[in-house]
Amino acid sequence: MTATSSSTGTRGPAAPTDGARVALHPLGIGDVRIGGFWAERQGANASAVRVGLQRLEEAGNLQNLRIAAGRADGEAIGPVFADSDVYKWLEAVAWEYARQPSDELLEMQREVTRIIAAAQADDGYLNSVVQVRHGNRRYTDLPWSHEHYCAGHLIQAAVAQVRCTGDTALLDVAVRLADHLAGTFGEDRRHDVDGHPVIEMALVELYREAADPRHLELARYFVEARGRGLIAAYGKEPTYFSDRVPVREATTVEGHAVRAVYLAAGAADVAAELGDEELLQALRTQFDHMTATKTYVTGGLGARWEGEAFGDPYELPTDRAYAETCAAIGGVQWAWRMLLATGDARYADAIERMLYNGFLAGVSLSGTEYFYVNLLQHRSDAHADGNRSPAHGRRGWFDCACCPPNVMRTLSGLEGYLATHDGSGVQLHQYAPGTITAGGTTLTVETDYPWDGLVRVRVDAAPGPFRLSLRVPAWAEGATIGTRPAPPGYVHIDAAAGDVVELRLPMEVRTTTAHPRVDAVRGCIALERGPLVYAAEQADHDTPVDDVRIDPDAPRSSEHRPDLLGGVTVVTAGGLTLVPYYAWANRGPAPMRVWIPTT
Amino acid sequence: MTATSSSTGTRGPAAPTDGARVALHPLGIGDVRIGGFWAERQGANASAVRVGLQRLEEAGNLQNLRIAAGRADGEAIGPVFADSDVYKWLEAVAWEYARQPSDELLEMQREVTRIIAAAQADDGYLNSVVQVRHGNRRYTDLPWSHEHYCAGHLIQAAVAQVRCTGDTALLDVAVRLADHLAGTFGEDRRHDVDGHPVIEMALVELYREAADPRHLELARYFVEARGRGLIAAYGKEPTYFSDRVPVREATTVEGHAVRAVYLAAGAADVAAELGDEELLQALRTQFDHMTATKTYVTGGLGARWEGEAFGDPYELPTDRAYAETCAAIGGVQWAWRMLLATGDARYADAIERMLYNGFLAGVSLSGTEYFYVNLLQHRSDAHADGNRSPAHGRRGWFDCACCPPNVMRTLSGLEGYLATHDGSGVQLHQYAPGTITAGGTTLTVETDYPWDGLVRVRVDAAPGPFRLSLRVPAWAEGATIGTRPAPPGYVHIDAAAGDVVELRLPMEVRTTTAHPRVDAVRGCIALERGPLVYAAEQADHDTPVDDVRIDPDAPRSSEHRPDLLGGVTVVTAGGLTLVPYYAWANRGPAPMRVWIPTT
Known part of the structure; x- marks a missing residue:
C-alpha cells in the first residue's frame, strides 16, 4: 500500500506538506471516526460549542468586531486579546462541522465570518480592540497587545474552515492579514515579535493551505527573532515572553507555559517544512527536559501562578500547580508535531497523558464548564480568590477566556491527533473504537479503552499488504499482541485485508x-x-x-x-x-x- | 518600685499612652543598651544607613522630592511609593542617632527633612510622584497610588525624629499632612482607604506624640472602613488589599502579607488606645491562626509569589516561599503590639523566631545587601528571573526597594523591642548583653545568646524590691532559674538591688x-x-x-x-x-x- 494521502482530503489540524521532512503524515480529519470515551466527551462539547456563541455575545467579543466593522457603536469590551476567543471558537465550529455536519453550525460560522471580514481594515489589518479602543494605533505595545496572537488564531480558524467546509471566506481574510503582516514585519522591515506566540504555527498552516512561501518565511522569522532581546523592560522578564534564549539554543522550556509550548509547536512546524534538523534537535532536547523535570504526572505544564510559568526543574507543587488547561492543549500540539517529525512513541505517550488527565480535567462532564488552573491537590479550607481559582469549581467562562474555546477546538478536532500514515502503512497512536480510513485501507477498532486494555483492530479492506503499527504505551509493561510480548514503543504487524489483531494492554493499578x-x-x-x-x-x-x-x-x-x-x-x-x-x-x-x- | 516611665524619656517605636489599655509599657529607646550578637548586626547596619542616602540619590527618590519642591526640574522616577523609601530611611537615621549620636546623621536628617518640607503642598498634601507625574491629581487611584502609605511612613519617620532628636521639623510636616488627611477622609467625608495599610499605625503613633484625637479617630476610621467593599475591581481581588472582611470579623490573615500584618499592627494600636477588647480579641484569633497554619518555621510570612500573599492554611512551600523581608518586619511590629496589649509570652516567642530567622536572613552579614524574598530551599538549577529572585543572591537595592530601608529602621530601633516595664517591675523578652534602665532600676545582662543559653541578670540598682520577669521561650523545655525549673512563659523573680539571677536555656539541637x-x-x-x-x-x-x-x-x-x-x-x-x-x-x-x- 502507498498511503501518502488521506482519502477524504479533509485535512486536520497540523498537516505538513508533502515536501516537509516528517516521518509520519496525519490522516484526514474525516478519515477517523470514533465512538466510546472520547466521542462522549465530544458529544458534550458539541453542546458547549453551541453555547459558545452566546458566551461570546455576553462577553462582548462579537460586539467588539461589530463596532470595528462599523455595524455597531460603543467601546471595545474585555481584554486586548478578545478577538482570539472568537477565532478559537470558530475553529471549533469548523472541526465540529467535519465531525458532524449541521446547517446550524454552518450558519453560525458564516454569520460570524461575515462580521470578521467586515471588521478587517482595507490594508488587511485586523484587531477590533486596537481598532476601536486604541484609535487604530497599531503595534504600539506588541509585547502585550496580542495583535499577532489574535492574527494567529484567526488564521488557524480560517485554515480549519476551508479544510472542513471548503468555504474560503475566512481564508481570504486570513491571507490578507498574513500579507499585511509579511509586509510589515521581518528582518528587512519592522524587527519585532509579539509577546504571545501562536502566529508561528498559524502561518505555517496557512502556507500549507495557501502555498505562499512568504507566510512560511514570516513564521521562520518570528521563530528566529525570539530570544534576542527584542522584548525588554515590558514589566516582565524576557523569560516570561520566551525571549531570553533563541529557540534553537534553548535546552529547556521556561517562562509563561502556554507561550513557551505554542512557540515550540510553531518552531516544530517551521523545522518540518524547512527540513531544519538542528532546530528539530533543539526542540527534542527541550521536550525531553520538560518531560523529565517540568511535567506533572497528569501531563500538566506550568508550576507557577506567578507569570503562569514553568518553574525550576522538579519544582512541581500540587496545591499551587498552575497547569493551565491551555498549556496542556499547547503541549498536545507540540507533541503531535514532534511525533509527526520523528515517529517517536514518546510523543504519543505524552499526548495520551496530557489528553486523558491534564487536559480533560479542564472541562466538566457536562462539557460546558472549565478549569483554567488544574491543581493536583485541593485543600478543605482553600479560599477561592480570583476568577480562575479552582476553589470556585469549574466555570462557564472567564474574564480571560482563553481556555474554554481552546478546549472546544481541541475536542472537536480530536480525531486529527489519533492516527497517521507513512509510505508503508498506518500507525495508531491513541485508541478509540471506530473506523480508520487511509487510502484504500479501512480498519475497524473495537475497544473499551481507557477502561479496558483490549484493542482489537480488524482490517476491513486493504489494497495490499501493509504495515500496521500500534503504540504500546510506556506504562504498558507486559502488553501482548496476540500471544507475543509487545514491548513499549510501536509494535509493527505485517497486515492484510481480513486480519484481526488483538493488542492487550495490562490494566493493573x-x-x-x-x-x-x-x-x-x-x-x-x-x-x-x-x-x-x-x-x-x-x-x-x-x-x-x-x-x-x-x-x-x-x-x-x-x-x-x-x-x-x-x-x-x-x-x-x-x-x-x-x-x-x-x-x-x-x-x-x-x-x-x-x-x-x-x- | 513603680516603673511607669522610662528614665530617658526617649520613646521607641510604638509607645502607648498612659491611658492605653496595655499590660506592658516599652522602655525608652535609650534605656536599653546592648552589645553582642545584635549589636554586631546593628554595627553593620550603621554603615548601610549611611550608604542608604546614596542609594536614594541613585534611585531618584530624593530627586522626586526636589522636583516636587521646585528645587529641580524633571520627571518623577520609580514606583508610585518612591517617597516611602526616603521616609523609612529617615526613620532609620533617627533610631540610629538615638543608638549612637553623630553629627553626620543629624546633618543628613536635616537636609532631607528640608527637602521634604519644601515639597509639601500649602494645604498639607504631600506625595512627590503624584505631584510631579500625575499633575497633582490626588487620590484618583487610592488602591494603587500608595498616597496614605507614603504618608504613614512619613509620619513614622517624624515621630522617630522628634523622639530621638527633639527636632520637630518633620513632625510639623507630618501633622499638617495628617490634618489634611483628617480633613479629607472619614465617615462624613470621602469614604475611602488606601490599598496598602501602614497609615493606621502611623496615625496612632502621631496621636501618641502630638495628642490630637482627630489623628486617632482617623486611624480608627481607616481600620473600621476596611473589609466593606471600598476597594473593588482594581485588578486584584479584595483579599489582596485586606478588604474582604472587616478587621474585627476576620479569623485569619489573608492576601498580601505585608499589607495584612501592617493593618493588624495598626488595628492593635487602635485597640490599645481605645480599650477596644473586641478588636483585640479578633486580632488574637488572627495571630493564633497565622502562627498555627500560615507561618514558616523561620517566622517567615507569605507563601505565594502571586500577590505576595498568605496562602491557604498549611500551604507553605519551601522553594517558592515568598516570606518577604518586610512581612517579617510587619510581623514583629504586630507581635510587639500584641505583647504590649496582653503580656502574653507567645508574642515574644514569635518576635524571637522572626527576628533571628525570617527577618535576619533578609540582610547580608555586611549589612548592605538584602533579600526581598526569603525561601527555605534553594535548588541547584534555580533560574534567577526578575529583580527580587533569590537566585541572584542578596542585592544592594531593588526596583521596588521597600525592604532595604525597612531592615535599616528595624535594626536601628531594635532596642525598642527587647524589654518592657509595668506597675510592678521589668520584663525581659529578648536576651542581649547590655544594660537596662527602668526608672531607678538598672540591670546588667551578661550572655552570649544566641550561641549560649546562660543569661545572667544583675540588679545594679533598684529603689526597692521589684518583680523581674524573664521570658522562657516555648522551645526551651528544661530551662532553669538558679536551681529551679523554669517552664516556658515568664518566670517571675522578686528582686532587689545586688541580686544576680541566672537563667539557663537548654541549647541542645x-x-x-x-x-x-x-x-x-x-x-x-x-x-x-x-x-x-x-x-x-x-x-x-x-x-x-x-x-x-x-x-x-x-x-x-x-x-x-x-x-x-x-x-x-x-x-x-x-x-x-x-x-x-x-x-x-x-x-x-x-x-x-x-x-x-x-x-
Whole structure:
C-alpha cells in the first residue's frame, strides 16, 4: 500500500506538506471516526460549542468586531486579546462541522465570518480592540497587545474552515492579514515579535493551505527573532515572553507555559517544512527536559501562578500547580508535531497523558464548564480568590477566556491527533473504537479503552499488504499482541485485508513515585490505571482527604461503575476509593489529592 | 518600685499612652543598651544607613522630592511609593542617632527633612510622584497610588525624629499632612482607604506624640472602613488589599502579607488606645491562626509569589516561599503590639523566631545587601528571573526597594523591642548583653545568646524590691532559674538591688517536624538550636544539597566557629553540617535547604 494521502482530503489540524521532512503524515480529519470515551466527551462539547456563541455575545467579543466593522457603536469590551476567543471558537465550529455536519453550525460560522471580514481594515489589518479602543494605533505595545496572537488564531480558524467546509471566506481574510503582516514585519522591515506566540504555527498552516512561501518565511522569522532581546523592560522578564534564549539554543522550556509550548509547536512546524534538523534537535532536547523535570504526572505544564510559568526543574507543587488547561492543549500540539517529525512513541505517550488527565480535567462532564488552573491537590479550607481559582469549581467562562474555546477546538478536532500514515502503512497512536480510513485501507477498532486494555483492530479492506503499527504505551509493561510480548514503543504487524489483531494492554493499578528531587510529593504515591491518573476525592470518603494516608503495599482492585461520574472505573486501595483525576470536581469543588502520603 | 516611665524619656517605636489599655509599657529607646550578637548586626547596619542616602540619590527618590519642591526640574522616577523609601530611611537615621549620636546623621536628617518640607503642598498634601507625574491629581487611584502609605511612613519617620532628636521639623510636616488627611477622609467625608495599610499605625503613633484625637479617630476610621467593599475591581481581588472582611470579623490573615500584618499592627494600636477588647480579641484569633497554619518555621510570612500573599492554611512551600523581608518586619511590629496589649509570652516567642530567622536572613552579614524574598530551599538549577529572585543572591537595592530601608529602621530601633516595664517591675523578652534602665532600676545582662543559653541578670540598682520577669521561650523545655525549673512563659523573680539571677536555656539541637498537613515538607525535619533555625548550605557539602538525606536519629553536635560567617555555632548531624539560616547565601547564592528529607 502507498498511503501518502488521506482519502477524504479533509485535512486536520497540523498537516505538513508533502515536501516537509516528517516521518509520519496525519490522516484526514474525516478519515477517523470514533465512538466510546472520547466521542462522549465530544458529544458534550458539541453542546458547549453551541453555547459558545452566546458566551461570546455576553462577553462582548462579537460586539467588539461589530463596532470595528462599523455595524455597531460603543467601546471595545474585555481584554486586548478578545478577538482570539472568537477565532478559537470558530475553529471549533469548523472541526465540529467535519465531525458532524449541521446547517446550524454552518450558519453560525458564516454569520460570524461575515462580521470578521467586515471588521478587517482595507490594508488587511485586523484587531477590533486596537481598532476601536486604541484609535487604530497599531503595534504600539506588541509585547502585550496580542495583535499577532489574535492574527494567529484567526488564521488557524480560517485554515480549519476551508479544510472542513471548503468555504474560503475566512481564508481570504486570513491571507490578507498574513500579507499585511509579511509586509510589515521581518528582518528587512519592522524587527519585532509579539509577546504571545501562536502566529508561528498559524502561518505555517496557512502556507500549507495557501502555498505562499512568504507566510512560511514570516513564521521562520518570528521563530528566529525570539530570544534576542527584542522584548525588554515590558514589566516582565524576557523569560516570561520566551525571549531570553533563541529557540534553537534553548535546552529547556521556561517562562509563561502556554507561550513557551505554542512557540515550540510553531518552531516544530517551521523545522518540518524547512527540513531544519538542528532546530528539530533543539526542540527534542527541550521536550525531553520538560518531560523529565517540568511535567506533572497528569501531563500538566506550568508550576507557577506567578507569570503562569514553568518553574525550576522538579519544582512541581500540587496545591499551587498552575497547569493551565491551555498549556496542556499547547503541549498536545507540540507533541503531535514532534511525533509527526520523528515517529517517536514518546510523543504519543505524552499526548495520551496530557489528553486523558491534564487536559480533560479542564472541562466538566457536562462539557460546558472549565478549569483554567488544574491543581493536583485541593485543600478543605482553600479560599477561592480570583476568577480562575479552582476553589470556585469549574466555570462557564472567564474574564480571560482563553481556555474554554481552546478546549472546544481541541475536542472537536480530536480525531486529527489519533492516527497517521507513512509510505508503508498506518500507525495508531491513541485508541478509540471506530473506523480508520487511509487510502484504500479501512480498519475497524473495537475497544473499551481507557477502561479496558483490549484493542482489537480488524482490517476491513486493504489494497495490499501493509504495515500496521500500534503504540504500546510506556506504562504498558507486559502488553501482548496476540500471544507475543509487545514491548513499549510501536509494535509493527505485517497486515492484510481480513486480519484481526488483538493488542492487550495490562490494566493493573500502578503505583507511581516521583523523582526524589520533586520535594512537593516526597513520601507520596500516585495511582494510575491504563492512561488515567487517579485521585482521592472527598465525595468518596468520610474522613478528611486532607489527612488520608495509604499503605503503598495494600492490595488494589478496580471496578467499573457505570452509574458514577458518567461511568468510570474506580480504584480501591488501602481503604481509599479513587476516581479518575479528569472527573474530579464534578460533585462540587471538594478536597482532592492525586499524590497520597504513604503510611 | 513603680516603673511607669522610662528614665530617658526617649520613646521607641510604638509607645502607648498612659491611658492605653496595655499590660506592658516599652522602655525608652535609650534605656536599653546592648552589645553582642545584635549589636554586631546593628554595627553593620550603621554603615548601610549611611550608604542608604546614596542609594536614594541613585534611585531618584530624593530627586522626586526636589522636583516636587521646585528645587529641580524633571520627571518623577520609580514606583508610585518612591517617597516611602526616603521616609523609612529617615526613620532609620533617627533610631540610629538615638543608638549612637553623630553629627553626620543629624546633618543628613536635616537636609532631607528640608527637602521634604519644601515639597509639601500649602494645604498639607504631600506625595512627590503624584505631584510631579500625575499633575497633582490626588487620590484618583487610592488602591494603587500608595498616597496614605507614603504618608504613614512619613509620619513614622517624624515621630522617630522628634523622639530621638527633639527636632520637630518633620513632625510639623507630618501633622499638617495628617490634618489634611483628617480633613479629607472619614465617615462624613470621602469614604475611602488606601490599598496598602501602614497609615493606621502611623496615625496612632502621631496621636501618641502630638495628642490630637482627630489623628486617632482617623486611624480608627481607616481600620473600621476596611473589609466593606471600598476597594473593588482594581485588578486584584479584595483579599489582596485586606478588604474582604472587616478587621474585627476576620479569623485569619489573608492576601498580601505585608499589607495584612501592617493593618493588624495598626488595628492593635487602635485597640490599645481605645480599650477596644473586641478588636483585640479578633486580632488574637488572627495571630493564633497565622502562627498555627500560615507561618514558616523561620517566622517567615507569605507563601505565594502571586500577590505576595498568605496562602491557604498549611500551604507553605519551601522553594517558592515568598516570606518577604518586610512581612517579617510587619510581623514583629504586630507581635510587639500584641505583647504590649496582653503580656502574653507567645508574642515574644514569635518576635524571637522572626527576628533571628525570617527577618535576619533578609540582610547580608555586611549589612548592605538584602533579600526581598526569603525561601527555605534553594535548588541547584534555580533560574534567577526578575529583580527580587533569590537566585541572584542578596542585592544592594531593588526596583521596588521597600525592604532595604525597612531592615535599616528595624535594626536601628531594635532596642525598642527587647524589654518592657509595668506597675510592678521589668520584663525581659529578648536576651542581649547590655544594660537596662527602668526608672531607678538598672540591670546588667551578661550572655552570649544566641550561641549560649546562660543569661545572667544583675540588679545594679533598684529603689526597692521589684518583680523581674524573664521570658522562657516555648522551645526551651528544661530551662532553669538558679536551681529551679523554669517552664516556658515568664518566670517571675522578686528582686532587689545586688541580686544576680541566672537563667539557663537548654541549647541542645532540636528536631522539628511540621504539622502533617504541611505537604511541602512531608518526610522532612528541620534542626533548631536555641532561637536559631539551621540550614544545610552547599558550601559545607561535597554532595549536592538538592539530594541530601538525614537520619533523624543520628547524633548531633554543635561547635562554635568564630572564623565562619562572622562567628556562628554550626550543627553537625548525620554527616551534614548546618549553619544558621540567617547566615545563608553569604558565600554565594548556592543550594540550601532548611527542611531536610529523612532517610
